[in-house]
Amino acid sequence: MRSSPPATRASLPVRLATGAVLLFLHLPMLVIALFAFTTDDTLFRFPPPGLTTQWFDIAWQRPDVRDALSLSLRVATLTTAVALVLGTMAATAVHRSRFFGRETVSFLVILPIALPGIITGIALRSAISLLGIPLSLWTIVIGHATFCVVVVYNNVLARLRRSSPSLIEASMDLGASSFETFRYIVLPTIATALLAGGMLAFALSFDEIIVTTFTAGQQETLPIWVFNQLTKPRQRPVTNIVALFVIVVTFIPILLAHRLTADRPEGGRTL
Amino acid sequence: MTVSIPAVRFDRVSRHFGDVRAVNDVTLDILDGEFFTLLGPSGSGKTTCLRLVAGFDHPTAGRIELHGVDVSSLPPYERDVNTVFQDYALFPHMTVAQNVAYGLMIKKVPPREREARVAEMLGMVQLAGLGRRRPAQLSGGQRQRVALARALVNRPRVLLLDEPLGALDLKLRQQMQLELKAIQQQVGITFVYVTHDQDEALTMSDRLGVFNSGRLEQVGSPAEVYEHPATDFVAGFVGVSNLVSGEAAQTVTGSPQTFTIRPEKILIRDPGAAVSNGMCAADGRIRDVVYLGAHTRYRVELAAGGELTVIQQNVETSSLDVQAARGRPVRLVWHRAHNRPVVMRR
């Protein structure tokens, strides 16, 4: 249903509005980058009184920043591992067999990410309190893994659907058991999907704030650290640097994952 | 008398998908070392039978035996059988050599022996030196040979081929048919071949089985099946079906029994020509003429009802003569002995 682009040009108001919106969307990021270099300690004066790179070193030295970074990395790594395993298992099961409730699985997998974060967050919090479980690294990971499964699931399932079923039959015909077939044939086939899904899961987890607020208790992941800094006018540029860092660390995996799946019809527009 | 164990035995095998009987009570012995073809139209059950032998599917009823052993519940990787797939199923992330070596790798054949056998097999299918290429870089014909090599290198006792030549153009297909046959005779193992192309089946097979809607209608050598079709379906599927029944049959043979006569056995004569002993005749008018280069196909409408297809070699006639024949009244004569009574299954 794609109509070919007409030769006419858009009217001036449309073009102006388009440009304005694009500017609106991207300017704020540049502002953060700028204010990582200001000499101002507590204010966001524009234009900045001076520029300096001192804050980078200071940020790196701060123990609370490093602790938060370490926690975020650990959580993201564990979450990615869990999501990869569960997502692949679910995708393989759904792809291989027709069973009762097949569509329900897809629905169930997508639900955690489709519902607003606050619902997931408070739901987990209420379950934690009902069961009397102490808040820890694992409560954070469990929360994250629950909505990260879907990105791995979608990617792997899409890749499986594009592969030829006779490859698996050929492998078994040549003497390979199910496990050997998985190792030599299926795994290489879904490798890019696993990579893309894994990177997306990592980024989602690293960046997550809403659900984490409910499942972290006193612990600080990097986003929680930034959140707590929002109302503290101390060493503001450090916050900016951390913010910049978070952008970069989450942006790059998503971009790479997009590249990996972009020339496929269904890959580009996933989360 | 020595009775050798058949390479493949179907013992009252059925495969149901709900109400649909893809394979319906098939009993068949495929002998060791023969080139056996399963022939039939799409959906006739021939591919399902092949998959049952390979192990990708399991019979709803009956047993499958390989060299006397019941394999009905064995997974594909436990059967001494290899398959050449219709879409070749080459592993895209492996080179040609790795593809061919796959089965050997799984069986833990030492690397040096593996390399040697792969090289030997690539040579046999005339792909020597292409080991480093990827399947995506090969032509259709080349991929087909890789699939064959990949299967044969494991020295299976039975090789299954699922319409392997379907995607190739005519010339290549005919060339491959001869090559496959030569390879089979050279290697000496049993080939079970599936096709819907009756020419292919007649060219390559030692024996063939004709399938129709899940049933096996006839088994025999190409000559047997062609000359003595058991049912009207076989008569129509293998060769052109010239069915003569009812009143027309009465006129020709003196009995209303339906029979079939092969088109190349019929001679075209002028009306009123003499009919010698042992021959029978039917009068009619040429309705349609198709010039096919080496021979011509005529459709003759019989005076007694029905029509017959006649094929004649263009020994002396040219295309111009042939076109002029349309509408001509003729008398068709042929040897009585070539009439084959058929059982009407439909």
Add this chain to the structure above:
Amino acid sequence: MAPLTRRVSTYLYRRPRLALGLLLAPPLLWLGVVYLGSLLSLLVQSFFSLDGFTGQVIRRFTLATYRDLLTRANMDIVLRTAGMAASVTVAAAAAAFPLAFYMARYASPQRKALLYLAVLLPLWSSYLVRVYSWKLILAKEGILNWTVTLLRLEGVLNGLLALPGIGGPSLSVSLLGMFIVYLYVWLPYMILPIEAALERVPQSLIEASSDLGARPRETFRRVILPLALPGVVAGSIFTFSLTLGDFIVPYALGNSAYFIGQAVLAHQGTAGNIPLAAAFTVVPTVIMAVYLTAAKRAGAFDAL
């Protein structure tokens, strides 16, 4: 591989249902137990209540918590949040339309791909950081004020800030500021579905309309706009639901006037009043359920 894996493989091969079950069990158990279980516990907790004295949750069925919810103060919170969600949705639809229109109807394939990237880029950046960036921009000494002073529009700005309800001491602590930030973060969610819906309008319809005598403005109003509506509704699902549940923006840029998200966070925090927090969460859930059903009827899901 050892023969053991082979034997397991053959064992499972003969029992496809068992194999399926083994494959499906861990993910389903996780999602079923962890996620659905949590949702269930949330619902259950909303029917419990908090003992004012001990600060413990009394695990007995009661509607007291819901009654608590219906007090004037709490209802104010709900209405305030819903109002913000509605206004942000309308503004986002209006702002998104020109860009979506340009992308769908005027952009060449390369430019369109670039524009897609440009719209997706902010989505890929951290949500929290994007909100934070506006604290910089809206600060009293920040870039926006500097621009306003440059353009000598201080009067307009102060006038806006003086408005009761939406104004505040500065843009960075006001409902007006929150509105701007919400618009910024949710805009891509509105642009993409509208673009998708507009793309589906076949060129032949436009041509037929002008062929039948309609001028461009009329064609837009009568042909394009109605067909783009499902996209708008689809986008509105995002903007509405995301605003209803959010607490980050109110926390960063709000004042003492609470939003639903803040209420939930506050109640479950030190107060430990999870039942009330749960009851609060039920509100946006119900609102969205109703909205989604209505949207589905309007055909919004075809545009996604």
